[in-house]
Structure formats: structure tokens, C-alpha cells
Amino acid sequence: MGFEYAPAPESRSIVDIKPSYGLFIGGEFVEGSGASFKTINPATEETLAEVAQADEADVDRAVRAARQAFRGWSRMPGSERAKYLFRIARIIQERGRELAVLETIDNGKPIKESRDVDVPTAAAHFFYYAGWADKLEHAGLGANPQPLGVAGQVIPWNFPLMMLAWKIAPALACGNTVVLKPAETTPLSALLFAEICQQADLPPGVVNIVTGAGATGQALVAHPDVDKVAFTGSTAVGKQIARTVAGTNKKVTLELGGKAANIVFDDAAIDQAVEGIVGGIFFNQGHVCCAGSRLLVQESIAEELLGRLKRRMGTLRLGDPLDKNTDIGAINSAEQLARITELAGAGDDEGAERWSPACELPTSGFWFPPTVFTGVTQAHRIAREEVFGPVLSVLTFRTPAEAVEKANNTPFGLSAGVWTEKGSRILHMADKLRAGVVWANTFNKFDPASPFGGYKESGYGREGGRQGLASYLQGEDL
The missing domain is CATH 3.40.309.10 (Aldehyde Dehydrogenase; Chain A, domain 2)
Structure with a gap:
């Protein structure tokens, strides 16, 4: 006879979900130019918030803010950039319960997974890449590797906070600035991360977050002033992105589907x-x-x-x-x-x-x-x-x-x-x-020091580890 488990619900009171959210551009929350959309709790179908849908003009604003911030951020000593990444990592830990509850409400995943996997792994990636920020010449990627510029990053709905960390942490450590688009169904943890960037006093424009559906991501990928595209999601969309950037000088990493x-x-x-x-x-x-x-x-x-x-x-x-x-x-x-x-x-x-x-x-x-x-x-x-x-x-x-x-x-x-x-x-x-x-003799184990990525229709490029720096740097040997 099996045990009967009494309910052990985590309290929602730690999270303050606002009725509506704008875009995060240039270090501030701003109104979007287009319509808004609803994000819902998939476990109950209740509406959680109205979220701004960024159009091409909004994406352009975000990319311009990132470009403006790039000059100062890229020239900042790596040891100084590292301080911001360490600060973000610590704030993620301090607000871990809040992030876990929000992720579970918006995504539908069990709280024990958000709490024990997603949040700690996100913090670990910021800690790990903070350690690399002043050691890039020792990464085996050239004697004086340089950042690429503005990174356009599009993340999926299955691990919203974790995928954000996988992409933003190495980009910032290398001196790039970022425009990130979270998935349409799970934007809330990225918007809370925007608050964390403010709390960490990250210079305005270093991280920008534009919410929306596929058209928003398409505008970001196709923007002529984006130097690097990073995408995690379906193989079909990955192929579309590859076609969009073909013939440009954009550096691309794609982490796509699997059938392990x-x-x-x-x-x-x-x-x-x-x-x-x-x-x-x-x-x-x-x-x-x-x-x-x-x-x-x-x-x-x-x-x-x-x-x-x-x-x-x-x-x-x-x-x-x-x-x-x-x-x-x-x-x-x-x-x-x-x-x-x-x-x-x-x-x-x-x-x-x-x-x-x-x-x-x-x-x-x-x-x-x-x-x-x-x-x-x-x-x-x-x-x-x-x-x-x-x-x-x-x-x-x-x-x-x-x-x-x-x-x-x-x-x-x-x-x-x-x-x-x-x-x-x-x-x-x-x-x-x-x-x-x-x-x-194990499965689904991740470590920020270990590279992750695929072959064939699972994409190309690696995230995590020393190898994860390569796609955010340029130099004589790259």
C-alpha cells in the first residue's frame, strides 16, 4: 500500500505579478508600440498579466540601446564586468524562491524542479562566466579576443530562466550587449530578471528584453545591427533563422530539437x-x-x-x-x-x-x-x-x-x-x-563548465564551458 501525501503547496504570496508589463529597453521599463498579449497559468488557465508585444520599431529601439551601451561595456576591464555578473548571480540566489514560484506559475513545471534545478543552474552560470570575464586571453581563443557587439538572443518556453542565463552570462562576460526575446508563453521570469539587472546597477542598455511572439523574434534576428544570433527552440524555426542570416556576417549558434x-x-x-x-x-x-x-x-x-x-x-x-x-x-x-x-x-x-x-x-x-x-x-x-x-x-x-x-x-x-x-x-x-x-549511468545532468550542443538537425555551436565563449568572441584565431 502506497503512502498518501498531504498537500504541501508553496505560497504564491512571495511573487508580486503586475497587471501589465512593458518592454525593458535602456535600463528602463517602457511602453510597447504594438498590442499586448496575455500570459496564462497553464495549470489553471487563469490570466496572469498583460504583456507588451514588441514590433519592429521596438526591436530597433532595443538594438540601438544595446549598441550605445556596447562602447562602454566592451571597454570596461573584465574584472569590472565580472563584478556585475557576480552581483547578478547573488541576487538570483537571494530571490531564488521568488523566481522559482514565478517560473512554476508561468510555465507549469513542478516547483521542486524550478527550485532545485532551474534557479541554482541559472545562478551557477552567472558565477561561472563571471570567473571568465578577466581571463578571456587564457580561453584558447586567441591572444586578444574581442567581443562581437550586439547579441540577439531568442529563448524557448521550457526553461525560461535557465536558457536566459545560458545565453546572457557568456555574452556579458565577453563584453557584448544583449537584446533578448523570451518565449511568448513564458515571459515573466525574464521580466523579473530585468528588475534584477536594475537591482545590480547594470549599466543601461547592456541587457534589453523585448517580449512578443514569432514576429518579434524574426525582427530581432533580421535586424541589420545585430552581430550575433543565439537561438534555442524547434528545428523548423532554426532552419528559418539560418535562411534569414545567410549572406550576412552574423555569427550564429542554434540549439534545436532532439530525439535522444x-x-x-x-x-x-x-x-x-x-x-x-x-x-x-x-x-x-x-x-x-x-x-x-x-x-x-x-x-x-x-x-x-x-x-x-x-x-x-x-x-x-x-x-x-x-x-x-x-x-x-x-x-x-x-x-x-x-x-x-x-x-x-x-x-x-x-x-x-x-x-x-x-x-x-x-x-x-x-x-x-x-x-x-x-x-x-x-x-x-x-x-x-x-x-x-x-x-x-x-x-x-x-x-x-x-x-x-x-x-x-x-x-x-x-x-x-x-x-x-x-x-x-x-x-x-x-x-x-x-x-x-x-x-x-545518468541522464539530464548539467554543469556550467561543460559544453552543450548538437549535431545534424539538433543545431550547431556550443553553450556552456570554455567552448561557450567562442561564439561571443572574435579575433585573429576565431
Whole structure:
């Protein structure tokens, strides 16, 4: 008999959500020229705030503010820039509970993930790149590397604060200034970060935030005075961005979709692997570009592993994202729920067998139960297309060579996981897998000192680590 968990809701009172938000340009909140849009709580569908929708004129204002600030910021000694990054990192820590609650309300992810993963990782990236700001000549990127100028950055809705940190921290450390566009469905943590920039006394114009939908991002990417474009999001939009910047001198990094293989060999510690599988696909409701959405399990242990996996899935708690006991929160939007539902339906139509634990879905908001499909082949859409939801496709293999062939049989190449007790097998698989990140006996682990990025349709360029500095610098050797 399982334990019954009493509700343990986090209080919303720590967050003060304003009725409406403008744009953050030149160190101040200003009115937008265009219309506004609503951001909602995906767990309840309640309207949280009205947010300004930046048009081309607003984007131009922001880029001009960033260009004006670039002269002073780029010439500032690295040790001085580092002080601002350290200050931002400390304020993120100090306001961590506020940021976590806001992220959960606006995004739908469980509070324990916002609190324990998103906020600490965001702060860690600012601390890490603060340390690099006065050491750029030692990064192996030329004797006297220089900043590029104005960086136009477009981030997704699955990790709004974390993706902001991944992009802004290295850009600022290298002496660039930034215009950032958060996702339309999750703008609030970026707008709170704007307040943090004010609190840290960051010089006006060094960071600018323009909110809006796809047209706003398009205007930013296409702006002639943007020197660097950084994008995290779907492969389709990434291809569109690549076409937009073709023929220009803009430096570009794209971190796009994934269809990661999580490979379990017959000598793996099965209970440990099950935890890694659950974390790999159900963390953040599967809204993870590097999610382990394809489970490749060695045939001889498939039945035993699936039995244990289903038992573990039966203990996952779905519900109020602000409850500290919740494992599975809300799907971020009605549009994303429709996409997940459609692809899961394709799995049914193509003959795969669907299983979900007994799970009562809330009556309001956007929800999808943790789901596993067995009887999946390489031809199934759920094995080929990125679902970006809590849906796991299970395939089997007999030999390491077959596992490699199946894992690499995808247009994506962002991440992979290998579960085995043999170190030599881990190294062999890591050498053969065409993925930017290969986790060994773990999954979804991130460190600011470690580079992250993909191959093929998962994009190009790296974020994090020393390598993450390269795309924000220029010089003789770059």
C-alpha cells in the first residue's frame, strides 16, 4: 500500500505579478508600440498579466540601446564586468524562491524542479562566466579576443530562466550587449530578471528584453545591427533563422530539437537505470530538447526492466505544480498539448501499445499523463519525431552494434545515455554515438563548465564551458 501525501503547496504570496508589463529597453521599463498579449497559468488557465508585444520599431529601439551601451561595456576591464555578473548571480540566489514560484506559475513545471534545478543552474552560470570575464586571453581563443557587439538572443518556453542565463552570462562576460526575446508563453521570469539587472546597477542598455511572439523574434534576428544570433527552440524555426542570416556576417549558434536514445545494456543496475529513464523523459513533463524519449533496452532484460519501469511510473504524482510533492506538472500550452495528443494518437494508429498509470487529470489546465509505448519500430512517428512531452517509446536491441545503429538512425543528434557497468563499453558507445552529449549511468545532468550542443538537425555551436565563449568572441584565431 502506497503512502498518501498531504498537500504541501508553496505560497504564491512571495511573487508580486503586475497587471501589465512593458518592454525593458535602456535600463528602463517602457511602453510597447504594438498590442499586448496575455500570459496564462497553464495549470489553471487563469490570466496572469498583460504583456507588451514588441514590433519592429521596438526591436530597433532595443538594438540601438544595446549598441550605445556596447562602447562602454566592451571597454570596461573584465574584472569590472565580472563584478556585475557576480552581483547578478547573488541576487538570483537571494530571490531564488521568488523566481522559482514565478517560473512554476508561468510555465507549469513542478516547483521542486524550478527550485532545485532551474534557479541554482541559472545562478551557477552567472558565477561561472563571471570567473571568465578577466581571463578571456587564457580561453584558447586567441591572444586578444574581442567581443562581437550586439547579441540577439531568442529563448524557448521550457526553461525560461535557465536558457536566459545560458545565453546572457557568456555574452556579458565577453563584453557584448544583449537584446533578448523570451518565449511568448513564458515571459515573466525574464521580466523579473530585468528588475534584477536594475537591482545590480547594470549599466543601461547592456541587457534589453523585448517580449512578443514569432514576429518579434524574426525582427530581432533580421535586424541589420545585430552581430550575433543565439537561438534555442524547434528545428523548423532554426532552419528559418539560418535562411534569414545567410549572406550576412552574423555569427550564429542554434540549439534545436532532439530525439535522444537512452540505451540500457543487460549488465546495467536496473533500478538505477529506471530512475534515469524516468528522469530522462518525465522531468519537466518531457519538455526537454535532450529528453531520453527513445528507450533502447537489451532484449534479454526488456521484460524485467519494463515491469520495474511501470511500477515506478505508478508512483509519480501529477497535479498542482506549486505542490512540493508533484512530479508531473502541466503541459505548457494548449498548442503543445494538441501536438502531444496528436503524436500519441499516431502511435496508437501505427500499432504501438500505449500504457499509462492510473492517473486523475485536473479538470482545468493542460495535462497529459506519463505514457510509455511498447511495440515501437524505427518507422513509427513517435520514434522519429520530437514529441516534447511525457511520452516514451521503447525499442529493443541485441548487440552493441545494433544499439548504435538504432540510436543514430535519426535526423537529430543532441544527446544520448548509456547504462552499463563496463567502462570500456561506455567509451566505445560514446565514440560511436553521433550526439553532442553522452551521459554515462545518468541522464539530464548539467554543469556550467561543460559544453552543450548538437549535431545534424539538433543545431550547431556550443553553450556552456570554455567552448561557450567562442561564439561571443572574435579575433585573429576565431
